[in-house]
Amino acid sequence: xxxxxxxxxxxxxxEQRFSPYCFRVKLALAHKQLPWRSELVRFTDxxxxxxxxxxxxxxxxxxxxxxxxDSFRILQHLESRYPExxxxxxxxxxxxxxxxxxxxxxxxxxxxxxxxxxxxLLQGEDADYFRSSREQRLGQSLEAVAxxxxxxxxxxxxxxxxxxxxxxxxxxxxGEQPGAGDVLVLATLLWFEGVSGAAMLPADDPISAWxxxxxxxxxxxxxxxxxxx
Amino acid sequence: xxxxxxxxxxxxxxEQRFSPYCFRVKLALAHKQLPWRSELVRFTDxxxxxxxxxxxxxxxxxxxxxxxxDSFRILQHLESRYPExxxxxxxxxxxxxxxxxxxxxxxxxxxxxxxxxxxxLLQGEDADYFRSSREQRLGQSLEAVAxxxxxxxxxxxxxxxxxxxxxxxxxxxxGEQPGAGDVLVLATLLWFEGVSGAAMLPADDPISAWxxxxxxxxxxxxxxxxxxx
Numbered sequence: 036x037x038x039x040x041x042x043x044x045x046x047x048x049x050e051q052r053f054s055p056y057c058f059r060v061k062l063a064l065a066h067k068q069l070p071w072r073s074e075l076v077r078f079t080d081x082x083x084x085x086x087x088x089x090x091x092x093x094x095x096x097x098x099x100x101x102x103x104x105d106s107f108r109i110l111q112h113l114e115s116r117y118p119e120x121x122x123x124x125x126x127x128x129x130x131x132x133x134x135x136x137x138x139x140x141x142x143x144x145x146x147x148x149x150x151x152x153x154x155x156l157l158q159g160e161d162a163d164y165f166r167s168s169r170e171q172r173l174g175q176s177l178e179a180v181a182x183x184x185x186x187x188x189x190x191x192x193x194x195x196x197x198x199x200x201x202x203x204x205x206x207x208x209x210g211e212q213p214g215a216g217d218v219l220v221l222a223t224l225l226w227f228e229g230v231s232g233a234a235m236l237p238a239d240d241p242i243s244a245w246x247x248x249x250x251x252x253x254x255x256x257x258x259x260x261x262x263x264x
Numbered sequence: 265x266x267x268x269x270x271x272x273x274x275x276x277x278x279e280q281r282f283s284p285y286c287f288r289v290k291l292a293l294a295h296k297q298l299p300w301r302s303e304l305v306r307f308t309d310x311x312x313x314x315x316x317x318x319x320x321x322x323x324x325x326x327x328x329x330x331x332x333x334d335s336f337r338i339l340q341h342l343e344s345r346y347p348e349x350x351x352x353x354x355x356x357x358x359x360x361x362x363x364x365x366x367x368x369x370x371x372x373x374x375x376x377x378x379x380x381x382x383x384x385l386l387q388g389e390d391a392d393y394f395r396s397s398r399e400q401r402l403g404q405s406l407e408a409v410a411x412x413x414x415x416x417x418x419x420x421x422x423x424x425x426x427x428x429x430x431x432x433x434x435x436x437x438x439g440e441q442p443g444a445g446d447v448l449v450l451a452t453l454l455w456f457e458g459v460s461g462a463a464m465l466p467a468d469d470p471i472s473a474w475x476x477x478x479x480x481x482x483x484x485x486x487x488x489x490x491x492x493x
Contacts, residue, residue, distance in 0.1 A: 131433060132445070133361050135426035140369075143425070196372070197364035204360060216361070 038072050039064075042084060042094040045075040046156035052260070053153065053229045055142065056106040057093045058222035063113050065256035066213070067120050071095075073260060078161040106222075107134065110215060122215050130215055133208070136197070137219045144194040145223060147187040149230045151177045156230065191235075195242060203241045206248075213252070221249050267301050268293075271313060271323040274304040275385035281489070282382065282458045284371065285335040286322045287451035292342050294485035295442070296349050300324075302489060307390040335451075336363065339444060351444045359444055362437070365426070366448045373423040374452060376416040378459045380406045385459065420464070424471060432470045435477075442481070450478050 041061070044054035052073075064071055076083050076092050087094040087104045094104045095112070103112045114123045123130070150169050154177050157165050170176055180187070198220065201208065208216035224246060227235045236243045270290070273283035281302075293300055305312050305321050316323040316333045323333045324341070332341045343352045352359070379398050383406050386394050399405055409416070427449065430437065437445035453475060456464045465472045 132365070132426060132430050132437070135429040135433075136361070136365060139425035139429050140423070194369070196368035197361060200364040200368050201361050204364075208361070 055226035276387040284455035380410040
């Protein structure tokens with residue numbers, strides 16, 4: 036195999052890619068200057084991923100045919116295979132808490148604002164699948180979640196407090212240089228921005244200054260993402 | 265000076281020590297087997313701390329007369345002065361997020377359940393000071409906060425999700441061995457337990473298993489804490 040393929044989640048229009056877990060991989064690939072071709076997967080297309088032995092995006096097939104699933108395992112694979120421009124600068128024992136916070140606090144809080152908007156980007160069986168699976172997870176109808184948006188926006192703002200404090204003290208989530216911590220947080224912000232069409236935070240938030248500094252990285256990722264479509 | 269002195273917050277009875285920031289220092293001193301004498305400070309006793317150039321406990325006067333305030337700077341001082349039995353095992357760039365989360369998420373969520381109970385431990389001008397300063401911070405009367413306890417208990421449970429995931433994956437907050445991450449979280453749990461008279465978590469919570477394993481450390485700290493009263 037002579038091309039690197041990333042299975043990436045897509046809504047009803049092919050340009051609508053919004054999975055935060057796929058953004059993690061694309062940000063890492065862009066950081067390491069590793070080109071790839073995207074294979075688009077809709078919510079109800081999971082049969083496409085059968086070869087990986089599990090049903091979830093992202094899945095990466097690397098140049099030599101290695102298949103890796105799970106965004107974090109893909110980051111670890113890329114780091115060991117392509118150690119130039121490292122991202123896993125944290126000691127192994129340090130990153131797990133940040134990752135747990137992104138997955139269990141930040142993503143969960145943001146999802147309550149995004150769920151109705153993700154639904155609006157889907158059609159047909161994808162929209163039906165998303166509604167039934169997510170309403171069960173949320174314990175509310177998508178319409179009830181949308182009505183509660185002001186309350187969920189406050190919860191998200193509060194959830195971001197530790198990150199706000201951290202980025203008032205240091206330039207990057209991972210310390211002095213961008214690392215895997217920056218990948219995890221930035222991917223979640225890109226998901227939010229792409230789905231909602233708005234920034235997660237007001238311009239005067241300390242997190243927004245950090246987000247702005249990442250813009251060249253994001254643009255490079257978007258360019259590389261379109262290169263092989 | 266031939267003794268090590270820690271200025272520790274106290275309620276109306278001298279055995280009621282509950283500051284989570286003082287617990288951080290006492291856990292670190294116990295871990296490193298460094299005896300100390302406690303100097304008790306009530307909320308309205310802040311004049312006692314004037315020599316440290318700031319008004320907050322904990323303040324440590326070390327054996328050679330060095331004065332250090334701020335719980336985290338005290339941990340760093342102890343680590344550099346007494347490097348045996350290290351606690352700051354994390355790389356410098358890794359701990360800041362955990363610390364920001366403890367200070368801005370965990371402590372804030374727990375405080376809403378504890379504030380009315382802390383008030384009940386105080387008398388006279390300490391009780392008045394606590395009520396007026398904390399009601400302003402909370403934007404609610406202590407009675408209204410107490411009425412909202414069931415809602416705040418749910419928020420605390422949700423706030424703990426990342427820690428629950430982490431401690432399902434590794435033995436200590438800091439990784440394989442107890443470190444500063446364990447100090448920060450354990451100190452907050454001791455504050456909660458001491459003020460509320462109950463565990464923060466049900467026995468079957470993954471965090472409770474970790475808490476139980478810290479019991480010998482806690483007991484050693486309590487013994488050392490009473491040694492020089």
